Structures are given as structure tokens and as C-alpha cells.
Amino acid sequence: MQTRCVLFFLIFPILLEGCCKTHHQRRRTVFQRETTDxxxxxxxxxxxxxxxVASLWFRTTEGVELKDSSLDCGKVFQAQLNHSGKYTSSQLSSGHHVVIYLQVVEKNALGCFQAEEHSVTLRVAAGGQITCPGFNCSNNTNVIWYKSNKLVSEQRRALCEKRGRLHLCQVTEYDEDVYFCDRQIVVQGVTWTFRRAVQVKIVRYHTSSDPPRIEYPDVNMTEEVELGQPHTLTCHVFFQVEEEFSPKVQWYLNHGGNMENMTLLSMERSQEKRVTVEEFEVIQRAIIKEVTPQHLNHTYSCIASTPVHKSSVTIQLKQKIKVKWPVLVGYPIVSFLLIVGLGIILHVKWLELQLIYRSHFQHGKNNEEKKEFDVLLSYVWNPLSEEVVSGFTMSSRPGTFSSEEACFSMDLVNSEDEATQTPLEVLLPQVIEGQWGYRLCLLERDVLPGGAYTNDVVLAIKRSRMLICILSTDYLSDSNAVFVLETGVKALLQNSVPKLLLIWTSRASASLMQPDPPLPALVQRALKVLPSLDWTSRKPAKATSKFWRSLKKAMPNH
Known part of the structure; x- marks a missing residue:
């Protein structure tokens, strides 16, 4: 029977309009002209x-591409009058230069414009047809159909075209898309492709037995509101798509909670979206511009309906209780966090805080104690110090001098320039003991040999009112010298506290070095907070004078 039908329509092609067949048509290239325009x-x-033909098109003006006026290939957009113009692209794989002239016509200029022609709803598993908009206004019956940007005639499926209509023999859910129908028109000798669009929607061929499903709000729920503030009522509904589909979602105010005394609320335009072939989503909002106490006495119903089914949900409003967070919660929380933060800081920095307190505020307590020495001086000799010591005879002229005399007399050396070049470990004992008259303890001079070094250091610190350490890279690399400093810090943390002063001779280079073995953690932390002075050779006279005045001020009282 099918063979006879095919032979019959081959003999009488004019009767082909009433037949659907599986298309294996040859490729139609009506609009793929030789010209590049x-x-x-x-x-x-x-x-x-x-x-x-290209992935990106740019509008051109006088041969210049306008980058802010580009259009993507394969992307559907709503044509506006400002889209009219000349478009080119430099991304063609073939290397050819193609020009597209786009002309957007005002819809009011068309004599037979009908908005309903631009969309059609087809049923799954049934046959359907798509009509080319404005086809009856033209004598041109040659129409080329596209689904998105692909020729419909190239698809292997049962369909046929007749008199501007595309007939689908059996509709599936994959047929939902934007379809374009192209016709050729000639205007002033130029052939134009007149393209019209149809949005095709697919529905199931049945009447739903399920009522609308209200996702939000829940049944008998209560929403909190603030008096004097606006409030938005939101209803989120899912509908089963039907053959005759007209979903409706509305908000009503029930006076005094009476469901028979209802008033339709003012609503925004609903948001509608096709979720699947079988389900449709609608979001409807109603806005109460200012909540008053009267609004709390009513209930509010969201009613979702179709010609067959109806669902509803009723809610009530209640006043939101304003909790004074700063008073009830905020202040205690902030106070708790502050206490915890201070506790953490104290735990981490407790050692440093102890050293700062004892070195700046407690050392005065022991200044009146009777000690054998005023100052224990700790330093490390270097080769230059040895050379200078061999050229000098240690002065032992005790006596009391003013700060000016201490800074500028320098009678132990030949000149001021020579004094600034003298290593501090050589110069300092001469000034402290020889000029200022303090009782100075030097481990290599005043501690009897043959004893245990650790015991000698501990005893010397206890016998002294003050410990001065001359710090340098050599000092921090010497384990014996570091032991003296560490012992002094430990003594400072005890109640027997001697006064402790650091004098840096090369602070920058010492901070960059990595001693081997590394400095004890106690020493590393102490170096950051203990009182200190900086000494550098070849300082200007003013800076040198300031150093000696600061040192004299830090010395214990006679």
C-alpha cells in the first residue's frame, strides 16, 4: 500500500500537499549564493x-569594525531597529570576506502583522503544523525552514512543507525550539532573505489529573513582618502542562480570616518558566507597601487554578519581635571575645610583658642593695679589640665626672676621631670605670680561674647591680657570651632582678644572621623588648654625645 502511495504521488506531484514522508532531500542551497554579500x-x-558562517559578527561603519556592536552566531536575540547595519567578520575559516546586510523593519510598517503567528503549541505524539508568519501577504510560496540554525529539510524525520507551512507528522518533545522561515524578496534589484520566527512549544496530549502544586508557602504557615515596613507575599507554584493551558495564580486578603470575604491584592507581573515538557513554573508576588496593625488581623490566600483544577494555601502575618541584640547579646558576646582575645595575647606575650615590666619598673627596688660590683660587662673580643688593648694601658683613675666631661674629655685617647674608631668593648670599661668611677666586673679579670664557668657567671650576676651586654654578630655566635645573656634574663624574671641593658654595635647585620646553634627561645624573645642603645663607630659628635648621655642616665645610682 505504501509503495502504491509513493508511486501515485510521483505520478501526481501536485497532490503531495496531503502527504507526510521521511525526508532525505538533497541539500538545498537557495540562499548559499556565489556572492559573498x-x-x-x-x-x-x-x-x-x-x-x-563566522562565530562573531561586527557592525562596520566606513570600513571600521565597532567592537561594542558585535553579534554572536547561533545566539537568538530580539531584533531591534538599532541592529540594522552592515556586519563583517574576520574569523572565517575559509579566509573569504563575507558581508551581511541586516535590515530591521518596523512591525507597524507591515500591512498584515499578526502577533499570534509568532508562537504555536504542538502536542506530543500528534501531528502538527507551523505557519510562516505573513505568508498570506506574499505571492512567494518558496519557503525554506530552519530549526534554530539548521535546515529542517536535512533532518531525517517524517515531515513535509506545503504552502508556507511546515508539517510535522509526529511531534516529540525535542521539537520545541525557535523555527525560522526564509523567503526571497527583491527590492530595487537587490535580493533579500526575509526571515520570520516562530516559537514552538510542546505539550502532552492529555488533561492533567493533578492539581497545581504550591511549593511555597506551606499550609497555615506564619510570616513575620515589621510594622511600618513593606512586605512581599510570594507564591511559588508548579502546574502540569495541559492541552488547553491557562495557569493563574492570585493573592487574596481574607478580612478577619473570613474566606468568604476576600479582596484581590495588587500584584506584580508573574514570573513564568517552562521547567520540563510536562511542568510549568509560576512565581506570583503581592506587595504590602506598609504593614499596619490591621494587617495582622487578616489572613492571606494564594490560589492557583487552571480550567480544571484549583489549589490554595492560607497564611497569617505576625509582628516580628525586635530583640535588642546590642544589649542582650551583642555586648556580652563582644565582651567575651575581647576577654578571650586579651587572654590569648597575654598567654602568647606573657614573657615579653614580664620582661618589659621588670626591666622598666622594678629594677629601682634593688638599686639600694649592697652589691660588690655596680656593673657586670659582657662582651666578646675581636682581633681589632686585641690590637687596641695592646696599645693602651688600662686607666684606673676613679672619680666622679659630669656628663659633659664624660662625653668630650676623652683623655684616654689621642683625639676624638681616634676615640670613635676605638672598639666599644675597649672604650666602655675605660669610661665606666676610669672616668665615671663605677665598680666594674669583667669576667676575665675579676673572676678567679679554675672554677666552673656556669657557677662563676651566676655568682657574678648576683654580685652586680647591673648587667651590660655589648651585642654583635660575634657575641651572638659565642655560646659562652649567649649563656651570660640568658642567665641575666632568667635573673631578671626572678625577684633578685639586676638591671639589664643591651648595647648593639651591629644591629642590622646581627638581625640577619642565623647563629649555629640557634639562639635559645628565651634570648630571642628578650632581644625584642629589653632596653637597648645603638653604637656605631665614626658617628657624628652629636650622636656620640647622645649615646654617652643615654648610657650615663641608664647607669645605677652611686
């Missing part, structure tokens, strides 16, 4: 898609 005409407000 293509002209498209489209109606304002209708969907359009640039041909995918």
Missing part, C-alpha cells in the same frame, strides 16, 4: 540569529 530582512521585536 548576504542581505537579511527581519521584523522588529521578532527573534533572529546571525548565520554561523
Amino acid at each position: 548576504q542581505h537579511y530582512r527581519v521584523v522588529e521585536g521578532e527573534s533572529f540569529m546571525m548565520p554561523c
